[in-house]
Amino acid sequence: MSRALDGTDWRILSELQEDGRLSFNQLGRKVNLSAPAVADRVRRLEEAGVIAGYQARIDATRAGLPLTAFIKLRCSPGRCLLTTTASDEYPEVVEIHKLSGSSCTLLRVRAASMPHLEEIFERIGRHGEIDTQIVLSTQYEGRPVAEPPAHTRSAQPSPGWSRAAPARPGEPS
Amino acid sequence: MSRALDGTDWRILSELQEDGRLSFNQLGRKVNLSAPAVADRVRRLEEAGVIAGYQARIDATRAGLPLTAFIKLRCSPGRCLLTTTASDEYPEVVEIHKLSGSSCTLLRVRAASMPHLEEIFERIGRHGEIDTQIVLSTQYEGRPVAEPPAHTRSAQPSPGWSRAAPARPGEPS
DNA sequence: CTTGAAAGAAAGGGCCG
DNA sequence: CGGCCCTTTCTTTCAAG
Numbered sequence: 001m002s003r004a005l006d007g008t009d010w011r012i013l014s015e016l017q018e019d020g021r022l023s024f025n026q027l028g029r030k031v032n033l034s035a036p037a038v039a040d041r042v043r044r045l046e047e048a049g050v051i052a053g054y055q056a057r058i059d060a061t062r063a064g065l066p067l068t069a070f071i072k073l074r075c076s077p078g079r080c081l082l083t084t085t086a087s088d089e090y091p092e093v094v095e096i097h098k099l100s101g102s103s104c105t106l107l108r109v110r111a112a113s114m115p116h117l118e119e120i121f122e123r124i125g126r127h128g129e130i131d132t133q134i135v136l137s138t139q140y141e142g143r144p145v146a147e148p149p150a151h152t153r154s155a156q157p158s159p160g161w162s163r164a165a166p167a168r169p170g171e172p173s
Numbered sequence: 174m175s176r177a178l179d180g181t182d183w184r185i186l187s188e189l190q191e192d193g194r195l196s197f198n199q200l201g202r203k204v205n206l207s208a209p210a211v212a213d214r215v216r217r218l219e220e221a222g223v224i225a226g227y228q229a230r231i232d233a234t235r236a237g238l239p240l241t242a243f244i245k246l247r248c249s250p251g252r253c254l255l256t257t258t259a260s261d262e263y264p265e266v267v268e269i270h271k272l273s274g275s276s277c278t279l280l281r282v283r284a285a286s287m288p289h290l291e292e293i294f295e296r297i298g299r300h301g302e303i304d305t306q307i308v309l310s311t312q313y314e315g316r317p318v319a320e321p322p323a324h325t326r327s328a329q330p331s332p333g334w335s336r337a338a339p340a341r342p343g344e345p346s
Numbered sequence: 347c348t349t350g351a352a353a354g355a356a357a358g359g360g361c362c363g
Numbered sequence: 364c365g366g367c368c369c370t371t372t373c374t375t376t377c378a379a380g
Contacts, residue, residue, distance in 0.1 A: 005237060013236065016229035020193050023356065034366050039357075052232045056189035057225045058318045063178065063186065065318060068270070070279065091319040096312035097241070106243065106306070110318060116325035133279070139269035142315065145231045145238060145283060146264040152289035196374060209376080210347055349380080356373075363366080 005050070008033070010147040012041055013050070017144035020054040057142060060110050067111040068135040071121070075104040075128040092120050104128065178223070181206070183320040185214055186223070190317035193227040230315060233283050240284040241308040244294070248277040248301040265293050277301065 005013075011031045015022060024035040024042070031038060045051045060066070095108035107124065111117035121132055178186075184204045188195060197208040197215070204211060218224045233239070268281035280297065284290035294305055 013229065013231055017231060018226075018228065020227040020229045025356070035356085036358080036367085037365050040364085048235060049232050050235045052230045053191075054193040054227065054229050055191065055315065055317075056186070056193040056227050058186055058190060059222050059225045060318050062221060062223045063318060065321060070270075070272075092321065093313070094316045094318065095314050097243075098309045098312070099243075100307045100309055106308075110321075112321045112325045116321060119325070134273045135279075136271045136273055139271070140266065141268050142228065143267045144228075145233050145236060145267065148238060148265065148285045148289060152285040152292070198374070207348055208374080209349095212375080213347090347380105350378085352375105352377080354373105354375075356371105358371085359369085361366105361368085363364105 005147075007147070009041060009045065009050075012038060012045070014144055014146065016042070016051065016054075065110040065112050067113070067117050068138065069109050069111065069117060069120075070133045070135065071107040071109060071124055072099075072103040072131040072133075073105045073107060073124060073128050074102060074130075080104055080127065090120075090124070092116075093124075103131070178320075180320070182214060182218065182223075185211060185218070187317055187319065189215070189224065189227075238283040238285050240286070240290050241311065242282050242284065242290060242293075243306045243308065244280040244282060244297055245272075245276040245304040245306075246278045246280060246297060246301050247275065247303075253277055253300065263293075263297070265289075266297075276304070 008031055012027065015027055015030050022030070024039045027042070028035045028038040033041075042051070060068070090109075092109045092111060093107050094110050095106075097106040098104065099106050109117070109120050109124075111120055117134070121130065124130060181204055185200065188200055188203050195203070197212045200215070201208045201211040206214075215224065233241070263282075265282045265284060266280050267283050268279075270279040271277065272279050282290070282293050282297075284293055290307070294303065297303060
């Protein structure tokens, strides 16, 4: 089982979240380690699934998808989006979260235009009762996950919360 | 002024969102182009800001931050989180969105434990009225932004909303 | 945009502090 | 575990068709 991350690991994670294309040489320079040493640590982090992958960060607005909205969806039983293949049928859905409380899921969608967004709402609305919220602007997104204060590490909820998900594109927990 | 993205650009974006460390050679093979050709396109996409950067995708659960929550925050005027430096004071805040509607902002936070989460709620609650929602599980996150259906590009809401993707009906993808 | 070649850099292995 | 050396491999970049 994987040991807890030390400070160097967090520095590595921080750097790689800012620039995922850093070479082991550059990375080693930033964290005061030699290239083989950081290569070892990075490999360990990858094998442990802490680093789930590397991806280009896309500016959706500049890519022609300037609109973002959150959709709370209370599913009709059996027609929940979660159980369907949201991948191909709903390319506009960028995130799916299962929430506590009354609503089944929280979706995040990207749209090219208001008519497009409207059409998405209608399409998703067929799956249940929806509550939509349009994003006016976004200050942060994909902000680097940082090391939490030390005192917060106690009292872990329980192992087993994370369903041993495959560390694959589109799903870090 | 940047021209609209064509199908090949979208394929490149798709591949780079799945694996941001692809070499131009590998990438070229995937999109049926030579290395120099895709290097050119990628460079153009980077300069246009469509590709905003590259980053390692972290599995926050495996990194010791298994809890996610959304916080709707209605700011007290002048004490809005948006205007403060959320960077250093709130390392747990991963996203900040300004929303339409009554609530000022939507925050997304990562926490190591329930006490930690509780403490975050209390800390952020000082800035205004909050409405919290804990995420039970996440199906997708950071799902690749995909090319929208062609018909959605028409009828932009109003000029000035997006200075990218001049959309005309019947435009080839 | 493609092919081809050259220069440069990076990754992996082995050994020692 | 980390640092240093080496060798091999790959990527990048330039040139020309």
